[in-house]
Amino acid sequence: xxxxxxxxxxxxxxxxxxxxxxxxxxxxxxxxxxxxxxxxxxxxxxxxxxxxxxxxxxxxxxxxxxxxxxxxxxxxxxxxxxxxxxxxxxxxxxxxxxxxxxxxxxxxxxxxxxxxxxxxxxxxxxxxxxxxxxxxxxxxxxxxxxxxxxxxxxxxxxxxxxxxxxxxxxxxxxxxxxxxxxxxxxxxxxxxxxxxxxxxxxxxxxxxxxxxxxxxxxxxxxxxxxxxxxxxxxxxxxxxxxxxxxxxxxxxxxxxxxxxxxxxxxxxxxxxxxxxxxxxxxxxxxxxxxxxxxxxxxxxxxxxxxxxxxxxxxxxxxxxxxxxxxxxxxxxxxxxxxxxxxxxxxxxxxxxxxxxxxxxxxxxxxxxxxxxxxxxxxxxxxxxxxxxxxxxxxxxxxxxxxxxxxxxxxxxxxxxxxxxxxxxxxxxxxxxxxxxxxxxxxxxxxxxxxxxxxxxxxxxxxxxxxxxxxxxxxxxxxxxxxxxxxxxxxxxxxxxxxxxxxxxxxxxxxxxxxxxxxxxxxxxxxxxxxxxxxxxxxxxxxxxxxxxxxxxxxxxxxxxxxxxx
Amino acid sequence: xxxxxxxxxxxxxxxxxxxxxxxxxxxxxxxxxxxxxxxxxxxxxxxxxxxxxxxxxxxxxxxxxxxxxxxxxxxxxxxxxxxxxxxxxxxxxxxxxxxxxxxxxxxxxxxxxxxxxxxxxxxxxxxxxxxxxxxxxxxxxxxxxxxxxxxxxxxxxxxxxxxxxxxxxxxxxxxxxxxxxxxxxxxxxxxxxxxxxxxxxxxxxxxxxxxxxxxxxxxxxxxxxxxxxxxxxxxxxxxxxxxxxxxxxxxxxxxxxxxxxxxxxxxxxxxxxxxxxxxxxxxxxxxxxxxxxxxxxxxxxxxxxxxxxxxxxxxx
Numbered sequence: 001x002x003x004x005x006x007x008x009x010x011x012x013x014x015x016x017x018x019x020x021x022x023x024x025x026x027x028x029x030x031x032x033x034x035x036x037x038x039x040x041x042x043x044x045x046x047x048x049x050x051x052x053x054x055x056x057x058x059x060x061x062x063x064x065x066x067x068x069x070x071x072x073x074x075x076x077x078x079x080x081x082x083x084x085x086x087x088x089x090x091x092x093x094x095x096x097x098x099x100x101x102x103x104x105x106x107x108x109x110x111x112x113x114x115x116x117x118x119x120x121x122x123x124x125x126x127x128x129x130x131x132x133x134x135x136x137x138x139x140x141x142x143x144x145x146x147x148x149x150x151x152x153x154x155x156x157x158x159x160x161x162x163x164x165x166x167x168x169x170x171x172x173x174x175x176x177x178x179x180x181x182x183x184x185x186x187x188x189x190x191x192x193x194x195x196x197x198x199x200x201x202x203x204x205x206x207x208x209x210x211x212x213x214x215x216x217x218x219x220x221x222x223x224x225x226x227x228x229x230x231x232x233x234x235x236x237x238x239x240x241x242x243x244x245x246x247x248x249x250x251x252x253x254x255x256x257x258x259x260x261x262x263x264x265x266x267x268x269x270x271x272x273x274x275x276x277x278x279x280x281x282x283x284x285x286x287x288x289x290x291x292x293x294x295x296x297x298x299x300x301x302x303x304x305x306x307x308x309x310x311x312x313x314x315x316x317x318x319x320x321x322x323x324x325x326x327x328x329x330x331x332x333x334x335x336x337x338x339x340x341x342x343x344x345x346x347x348x349x350x351x352x353x354x355x356x357x358x359x360x361x362x363x364x365x366x367x368x369x370x371x372x373x374x375x376x377x378x379x380x381x382x383x384x385x386x387x388x389x390x391x392x393x394x395x396x397x398x399x400x401x402x403x404x405x406x407x408x409x410x411x412x413x414x415x416x417x418x419x420x421x422x423x424x425x426x427x428x429x430x431x432x433x434x435x436x437x438x439x440x441x442x443x444x445x446x447x448x449x450x451x452x453x454x455x456x457x458x459x460x461x462x463x464x465x466x467x468x469x470x471x472x473x474x475x476x477x478x479x480x481x482x483x484x485x486x487x488x489x490x491x492x493x494x495x496x497x498x499x500x501x502x503x504x505x506x507x508x509x510x511x512x513x514x515x516x517x518x519x520x521x522x523x524x525x526x527x528x529x530x531x532x533x534x535x536x537x538x539x540x541x542x543x544x545x546x547x548x549x550x551x552x553x554x555x556x557x558x559x560x561x562x563x564x565x
Numbered sequence: 566x567x568x569x570x571x572x573x574x575x576x577x578x579x580x581x582x583x584x585x586x587x588x589x590x591x592x593x594x595x596x597x598x599x600x601x602x603x604x605x606x607x608x609x610x611x612x613x614x615x616x617x618x619x620x621x622x623x624x625x626x627x628x629x630x631x632x633x634x635x636x637x638x639x640x641x642x643x644x645x646x647x648x649x650x651x652x653x654x655x656x657x658x659x660x661x662x663x664x665x666x667x668x669x670x671x672x673x674x675x676x677x678x679x680x681x682x683x684x685x686x687x688x689x690x691x692x693x694x695x696x697x698x699x700x701x702x703x704x705x706x707x708x709x710x711x712x713x714x715x716x717x718x719x720x721x722x723x724x725x726x727x728x729x730x731x732x733x734x735x736x737x738x739x740x741x742x743x744x745x746x747x748x749x750x751x752x753x754x755x756x757x758x759x760x761x762x763x764x765x766x767x768x769x770x771x772x773x774x775x776x777x778x779x780x781x782x783x784x785x786x787x788x789x790x791x792x793x794x795x796x797x798x799x800x801x802x803x804x805x806x807x808x809x810x811x812x813x814x815x816x817x818x819x820x821x822x823x824x825x826x827x828x829x830x831x832x833x834x835x836x837x838x839x840x841x842x843x844x845x846x847x848x849x850x851x852x853x854x855x856x857x858x859x860x861x862x863x864x865x866x867x868x869x870x871x872x873x874x875x876x877x878x879x880x881x
Contacts, residue, residue: 089732095835097843098650105605180618182604236650252650253661253831253839255733278732282827284716288723294732444844447605448597453612462606483611 083562101223105182116241117223143208164201183221211469302360320372322466323534332489344396363532370533407458569880645847664832671752676760684767706761770802811867
């Protein structure tokens, strides 16, 4: 006997409609998009300030900030100081994984929180140190006590007053083990912060540490958070700082919206009323959005810039950036412990070829401290091995008894330029009879394999971003006891001595001498191969005025950016 | 019917358990963990410090202990907290899932609306330009990768027409038109491959059904061609088509991982892949559970549709 089907067409249709309505409702529970931004207003009374000033006058000639030839000079000449109000949208190329200023080593996080938080010091356009939350400071003669006199007119975004207790809290949080602060070692020479009075904080160091003031300005771990901030809220997703911008909305994978902090201690800043940072990870999408006028700013590669430079509404700003591409050589493995092998390999390489093929020419050759880093770096004529010498390379290899040298170069496709660099190296090594295999690893795997304690690599390609002091580029890698020195294998007593002196000598001229000497020694002994330091390539629509690139790669000067339609 | 549905839902339990064990183990086979990712290549933490941090995250426990601790919490409705942001995973996922579901539904809608009529016409009017068109769509749809298509659509829309929908995702209830504009390109780039598969399946199933005796009978009875096609042939031909759509939901969810990133949609696919890159175990485990559950439910709906399409199929 046949029973009537209990599942009828009508019930199916009814259920489908319910299902559809349900998912629409679910979708409706999403974050709302922000309201349209207010229009720009122009106030003609302020002092004029040229936009897009050269970011690094000391850098190599190719590396000065310059608008591309094809673009009109509007973004350059407009008087930014006269412009107030308005809103812009900038494309953010990486999805910030967290906004916690102390718990992350990702640059994407810095890009998200740098507008909200400040530190005791800050950088100007030329990387000179300037007062920020501390309006002045005194250093004891032995260099172990820093007394910071804090600004009295600073308020947190929630209205609370900024005091020395906040500085003390910041240090305690950075040092606490459960914070897992990647840049803890940048500040662990500070034994304690003493609250002298409400507006005076004293940092007591175990030993002198000359880079300290710059280390604050770098804002990696140095961002000051309000007392009790981590206990009151989730710093990974919210941010209450003292900076020029208040974070009002954060939708991970979508956007961050900032509005002007009307109580900012620098009354001139910021000029815009608000800006939105839209996460656009694909460069093609950034190019498209830029050309369609949906974003006013985007960070691009050289190829991306080539595709927008014909657009007369867009100006390309190129300036040197701290992005130092490095091949790390595992000196604890044979035959890389033999200086002749390292030198032979290095002689087979042409840094200019690597620059052309890895980043389409958008970089300058560099030594151990990235070219353009104020006056700490080796000048172009001081760099060694800038032209390949294949005969000498072969002779050195023969001398070292390496006839059939084979090894692996590790890189990660997360950074295509590292893979390209590895491929150029592989090609060049062939010419001296060396067989290098290029292996690509997913980033997490790469990190695990390359870092202590594994050090499981022959050669790997990575990059160093902006560190405030030459010490940060050298000590953690080349001091014989350093954590990142593979199994403590690179050991040069002279280098050790110089690096230690660099940490104790307060005199700037002496420190410059010390670090020039260390860099020259390292260029001889090649525990790493340093290739190039990259460029900031930033595209802005012409109505954006006053934006200045920073060698740090950060967007520090969005606070002095305006719009002029 | 209700009993059948309840039985099928009960079957979800072992399926989800299996999926959870698999992802739990596979994730931990991946070299590197959240500690390596947080410290990156720039930190100078000693191995001892790293070990301490692992203890803080509970990653020093044997894997089976970690699994049962996690499973116990899941059974109490707690998917854990993101290792990266400390936000509850359930909240994160529930805010992302609707966008992915909307994307998936639109993609299925677009492919069915375009592929089924074209497939039927291609089966009926063989040898003509329509069949050629159907072959072309089938070939292109299967051979163009969706990320390439997505990128091309963005570039053509913006550079060719100076048009792009608003960048920031708009809720369909706030502004349905703008939401549709935003979802059109991502949905189409996901839909094309499915469209090709559905089209081919519709065409071949129709060809097979049209050769059956009951179709001849229907025609012999003097029924109009339209009625024969729509009422008798198409409905039967839909069974394999619906099956294919159900199975393809997995591929569709896989596609959202890439497409959501390209179009900047804060959906589940992107959260999932970010979770893997960040070694954010609880987020990935939660996402897999949710996707597995969705997949199982979609296929339950597919099975229930058989009863509608073919009255001989009964669940009871």
